[in-house]
Amino acid sequence: MKGQHVKTTSFIAEGTELEGELQVEGGLRIDGRLQGAIRSGSVVTLGDNAHVQARIEARAVISSGRIEGDIVSAEQVQLSLPGWVKGAIRTRELVLEKGVFFDGSCKIVEPEA
Numbered sequence: 001m002k003g004q005h006v007k008t009t010s011f012i013a014e015g016t017e018l019e020g021e022l023q024v025e026g027g028l029r030i031d032g033r034l035q036g037a038i039r040s041g042s043v044v045t046l047g048d049n050a051h052v053q054a055r056i057e058a059r060a061v062i063s064s065g066r067i068e069g070d071i072v073s074a075e076q077v078q079l080s081l082p083g084w085v086k087g088a089i090r091t092r093e094l095v096l097e098k099g100v101f102f103d104g105s106c107k108i109v110e111p112e113a
Contacts, residue, residue, distance in 0.1 A: 008040075014049050028058075030065065048082055061091075 004099035009026030013016055024041040038044060040058040050065030057072045065083040071077055074093040075088040080097040089106040096102065 008045065009042075012050075014047070046083075 005099060007027055008029045008092070009104065010024045010028045012028075012030045012032045014031040017034075018032070019035045021037040021039075022028070022034065025041045026066050027042040027045065027111045028038065028040050029045045029047065031048040032049075033051045035053040037054050037057070038056045040056075041110050042058065043060045043062060044056055044058040046052060046061075046063035046065035046067065048064045050063070052065065053068045055072070060076045060078070061073050061076045062076060062078045063085070064080045064082075064083045069087050070088045071085070071091070073089075075091070076093040076095065077089055077091045078095040078098045079085060079102065083097070084101040086101075086103045088104050090109060091106075092109055092111055094106055094108065
């Protein structure tokens with residue numbers, strides 16, 4: 001996110017596979033595979049090799065990985081190559097790099113007062 005340092009407190013490393021619901025307060029970085037649901041009070045970051053089949057709810061989502069599922073972000077969703085998303089996105093701001101695959105719908109919502 002623009003100029004903000006985000007502290008990542010949880011990691012799912014490449015080669016790791018997780019199934020279930022994951023809830024974290026701090027930032028989460030995923031380089032492995034996850035199926036289920038993710039809730040974070042901070043930023044969820046997916047690396048190039050991440051593959052997530054889950055609903056993601058977070059303050060922000062930054063991804064260059066593969067997401068199959070809906071994304072709900074209070075602030076921003078940022079998708080970059082080789083990123084791939086299939087699902088609905090609901091956020092205040094969407095940043096989509098040219099060439100990123102996106103199959104779904106997007107709703108841009110107004111900031112809360």
